[in-house]
Amino acid sequence: MSWLDIIFPRYCLGANCEGQQRLLNKYELGLLCPECRDKNLTWIDQPSCLRCGQWYGEGALTFDQCRNCIDQPHAYTAIRSSLVADEHSMELLKAWKYDKQVGIWQEMQIWTQAWQKHIDNLTEIHDLQHPLIVPVPTTRASYMKRGFNQAEWLAQELNKQLNKQLIKQLTKQTALDGTANYSDCLISKNKNKQARLLRSQRLKNPGSKGAASQQFDIKKLRQSTKAKLLNRDILLIDDICTTGATAHACAKVLKRELKARNVFLLTLLRKTW
């Protein structure tokens, strides 16, 4: 037992263990026991639409592009998410936004590890090379309220995971040259949270409003810093994807300002419809 377990004994919060006071042991990180993590959460192994990452349910067919993607072309190349945004996963994600307690963060780290298979898959399909990891920026108002940008934590976590792997693969440290893997180069110019439109709202205001109302830009960068960010494959990181409008808006800026090759969005959760 670690001292954290003594101070904060962790009980599985999953529905299978409800009322049983199932204590998590030191090898069981996070908030759920492995069985509950498997049974209560819906993991996306492969999305139904390989572009926007939408998921139609277990056993549904897989398409290169869905109807939405054909009707509304977007600037990003693909979206992938670890889990379906349902009652269970949303509850845990929300808990993290308001409480950075160690168990919750461990749970989020486990969810980010599920990105690896998606990255492998994207590498195969799109020849992803040495990607630059960029968090989706938050508005100043929301940062002030929460005190942190969850996307930034997730992006740094992924950067750590990928670097660890890289070091394992490399025999020579020299291959880890000065090329940046992580950059918080995007800034949000949105005045309020409303820019993150819900699909229902967007459907009420058809046309370009959803994406157009989201404004992102590139930070002022030194020439030498910017040079390392040019012509890269980019993994955008966010906690949740609702419509893909944020990914589209960010990808447009990254392509225009940094000549990004391909922009992918990785999120923990995916809203489905």
Ligand SMILES: [Zn+2]
């Ligand atoms: Zn459990």
Ligand SMILES: [Zn+2]
């Ligand atoms: Zn699609």
